Amino acid sequence: ILHSRPLHTTQQRSAPLPPLPEKGGEVRHGLIPEEFFQFLYPKTGVTGPYMLGTGLLLYLLSKEIYVINHETVAAACILSIIIYGVKKYGADVAAFADKLNEEKIAKMAAVKNEAIKDLETAIEEEKKEQWRVEGRRYLFDAKRNNIAMLLEANYRERLLMVYNEVKKRLDYQVAMQNLKRQKEQDHMIQWVEKNVIQSITPQQQKESIAKCILDLKALSKSAQAAV
Amino acid sequence: MNLSFFDQFASPSLMGIPLVIIAMMFPTLMLPSQDNRWITNRLSSIQSWLIHMITKQLMIPLNKKGHKWSLILMSLMMLLLSINLLGLLPYTFTPTTQLSMNMALALPLWMATLLTGLRNQPSISLGHLLPEGTPTLLIPALILIETTSLLIRPLALGVRLTANLTAGHLLIQLISTATVALLPSMPTVSILTSLILLLLTMLEIAVAMIQAYVFVLLLSLYLQENI
Numbered sequence: 001i002l003h004s005r006p007l008h009t010t011q012q013r014s015a016p017l018p019p020l021p022e023k024g025g026e027v028r029h030g031l032i033p034e035e036f037f038q039f040l041y042p043k044t045g046v047t048g049p050y051m052l053g054t055g056l057l058l059y060l061l062s063k064e065i066y067v068i069n070h071e072t073v074a075a076a077c078i079l080s081i082i083i084y085g086v087k088k089y090g091a092d093v094a095a096f097a098d099k100l101n102e103e104k105i106a107k108m109a110a111v112k113n114e115a116i117k118d119l120e121t122a123i124e125e126e127k128k129e130q131w132r133v134e135g136r137r138y139l140f141d142a143k144r145n146n147i148a149m150l151l152e153a154n155y156r157e158r159l160l161m162v163y164n165e166v167k168k169r170l171d172y173q174v175a176m177q178n179l180k181r182q183k184e185q186d187h188m189i190q191w192v193e194k195n196v197i198q199s200i201t202p203q204q205q206k207e208s209i210a211k212c213i214l215d216l217k218a219l220s221k222s223a224q225a226a227v
Numbered sequence: 228m229n230l231s232f233f234d235q236f237a238s239p240s241l242m243g244i245p246l247v248i249i250a251m252m253f254p255t256l257m258l259p260s261q262d263n264r265w266i267t268n269r270l271s272s273i274q275s276w277l278i279h280m281i282t283k284q285l286m287i288p289l290n291k292k293g294h295k296w297s298l299i300l301m302s303l304m305m306l307l308l309s310i311n312l313l314g315l316l317p318y319t320f321t322p323t324t325q326l327s328m329n330m331a332l333a334l335p336l337w338m339a340t341l342l343t344g345l346r347n348q349p350s351i352s353l354g355h356l357l358p359e360g361t362p363t364l365l366i367p368a369l370i371l372i373e374t375t376s377l378l379i380r381p382l383a384l385g386v387r388l389t390a391n392l393t394a395g396h397l398l399i400q401l402i403s404t405a406t407v408a409l410l411p412s413m414p415t416v417s418i419l420t421s422l423i424l425l426l427l428t429m430l431e432i433a434v435a436m437i438q439a440y441v442f443v444l445l446l447s448l449y450l451q452e453n454i
Contacts, residue, residue: 077428
């Protein structure tokens with residue numbers, strides 16, 4: 001696989017190479033090009049080349065220009081093996097070589113087809129997106145409504161909070177006042193009771209008790225038990 | 228031309244001009260060289276597929292540094308393969324039957340692997356001279372034995388290739404001579420001998436390919452130890 005670039009003496013062409021011919025030259029009996037037969041056809045007809053070949057062979061053999069020796073037998077063996085091999089496996093090998101090339105081309109074609117498919121899907125997606133754009137008006141309206149509702153709810157929440165806070169402070173003030181009044185009342189009652197109890201001297205106590213007994217006796221006289 | 232048994236191993240020359248260089252270069256000229264094409268013809272496709280397959284097989288056991296050897300080993304493989312296979316044709320000269328050529332290939336390449344090992348990792352390289360787990364008493368003897376085996380490797384590589392190919396070619400020559408000699412007197416035996424020749428030729432085709440592969444494989448193994 002040596003690139004013999006260093007051995008080139010002339011300028012290298014970088015133009016694209018001409019395409020390879022589809023098939024090789026026509027060949028008869030695997031060796032002799034068809035052009036030879038066509039060349040001899042006008043003068044000697046169809047049997048011309050064969051007569052030439054046979055005549056040449058017989059000439060070489062009879063004049064002992066080609067001597068039959070042991071190499072002839074060896075030649076016959078190897079040539080028969082080669083011809084047998086080519087006839088039996090030639091088509092298979094050609095098909096294999098074609099398959100190698102086909103696989104190469106198929107791989108590249110697969111890449112190309114993949115790319116085409118991807119681009120087509122992308123086009124579909126894009127069209128769908130364009131259709132979606134037309135409906136965006138409704139989308140925005142719905143969004144706007146949502147936001148308005150959120151703002152309203154937030155505002156109401158805050159109102160409620162303010163109301164609750166103010167009520168709490170007012171309740172506190174009211175409770176303070178009530179407490180104060182209560183305390184004042186209790187204190188006053190206690191003070192009055194204390195002073196009254198203090199002011200009752202023992203002599204006054206005896207006089208009041210005696211008066212109570214006299215009153216009771218008087219009452220008992222009037223209120224006889226209704227028996 | 229009356230061929231003796233030595234003629235096929237004689238260095239070819241045409242009217243005093245030595246042709247051995249052409250004989251060595253010609254087989255590789257038959258292989259198509261790489262073009263810039265993406266899709267090549269059948270022969271080029273098969274050739275690149277074959278070379279890819281063999282390169283993967285040979286280079287997988289080697290580490291990254293060893294992959295630098297892939298070019299020379301694969302070129303060597305293709306050279307030996309083409310030379311061996313073309314030598315089976317009649318009246319051809321096979322350069323690999325000459326010990327000089329094979330030693331010229333084996334000795335420098337083997338020495339290269341050895342020196343790479345000794346330069347980059349000398350203790351590991353020398354450590355290969357003693358297999359693991361040897362009893363202490365055997366160590367001196369074993370080192371001597373391993374050194375001998377190491378030094379004999381290039382000789383073995385060269386002689387293996389030479390001997391296999393020379394023996395094969397010689398056998399073909401001898402059996403075909405027997406076939407030709409027996410043809411007038413005992414045609415049946417002659418036909419049997421020609422059957423043997425047929426089988427031998429098939430063996431020779433296999434041997435040609437195997438020997439090329441073994442040469443390169445062993446070199447890659449020596450490389451594995453040392454790189």
